[in-house]
Amino acid sequence: MTPDEARARFRGGLRVPTAGLCPGWTQANLLVVPRAYAYDLLLFAQRNPRACPVLDVGDEGAVQTSIFRGDLRTDLPGYVVYENGVPVAELSDVTAFWRADLVPFLFGCSFTFEDALVRAGVPVRHLEAGSNVPMYRTGIPCRPAGALSGPLVVSMRPVPASLVAMAVRVTSRYPAVHGAPIHVGESEELGIRDLKAPDFGDPVEIRPGEVPVFWACGVTTQAAAMASGVRFAIGHAPGHMAITDARDSDYIVP
Template identity: 80%
Template sequence: MGMTPGEARRRFRAGERVPTAGWCPGWTQANLLAVPRDRAYDVLLFAQRNPQACPVLDVGEPGAVRTEIFDGDLRTDLPAYVVYEHGAAVAEVTDATGFWREDLVAFLFGCSFTFEDALIRAGVPVRHIEAGTNVPMYRTSVPCVPAGALSGPLVVSMRPVPASLVATAVRVTSRYPMVHGAPVHVGEPREIGVSDLTMPDFGDPVEVRPGEIPLFWACGVTPQAAVLAGGVEFAIGHAPGHMAITDARDSRFLVP
């Protein structure tokens, strides 16, 4: 979708709900998690201890609905949100204004959608973009390092890659460490506790064709899984795959 972040955000503010994979190539996408101020240190510590799953791109002031890299309204300018209370998802909405609190601190974590344009330019197919669906995401058996009230499993996204292009996919994505970087696992899903690729915990299943190998990247839904597992009293996150499209160029997070 060749549009600016501002144009995309206006469409989401008007009510368009769609996964954002393939939107605004060249611009950084981010995972949102907003928690009460007294839980913000737990989130920062959790991110520091689990940096590949939770690379912090930006943090807002308490109550702020904009950040340095997001010149929109975090309450309205994502396609969809999930609201959590006491470790349970209680609502999924396209406008979080009615739930937003003055004490909320918004965190923006890197998202692997950011490096998909680089994968495509390198000749690596991205199946969920080809299919027009959401990326498949899975809870794994790999535990995160807990911090305060936050604990839980690593969540991963999966992209099937032809065997001949696995090295290319690893090389390309390793240059984007702030949007999850290289895969955390290549190959057999059961080795990380994923028993059935056709049944993702979030998103949509995609076809894995003969000669393709599933590659798994750390996913920014991980802190939301930690909110659930830790019974955090209140939080707002993006609906998985429905990201914040920021005003930062993806080249900002590219390393040589």
């Protein structure tokens, strides 16, 4: 499936997590904020680059960006609308909520490197299970910027102990989509109480001999919008990403 084809299906109402879709194409977190918050969000991203790697920022009022040639209001499989930091609607078309002063931000997503993990022989459990990746709010505060603050959010993939080093090596090559893990094992140190109860997405099985490996997650930006009581924002539904027209290979470093 090409990005165009996937976006057409989402526009037609298909609502699925996007992990595993359109291999080879970059997936992105969406957060759309009023222009009054745009500087704080861009600065927040600059100060928290592991969690919030900026792939692209659209112009004020734009419904496309240079790497997303669809319509940001309809072409993701799911959205969350926030008012004063509270999710007030989860839906598959946000045209009715769009306003001329909104600025769309696209941040890197770790789904982008999952194809490379699989090709390197590292199993990805939520892909095998056909479920959404588990995501957790941690006890680690992000570096604030203006009106924005909040906790680091991480995604988790269980990795066989013998393949942890390979998972680190493969994902290190993709810094623009969160890069290397921020933590391997010992989830208590991150302030995560129960791996079976993710804050976003679905739980996955951790088998004997597997280690939970944590990557910074772009949902951090939505957690900040919530924690900061942002007046208005639109995000993708966690795991239901923007599929862009940029190739994974555009973001590989040597």
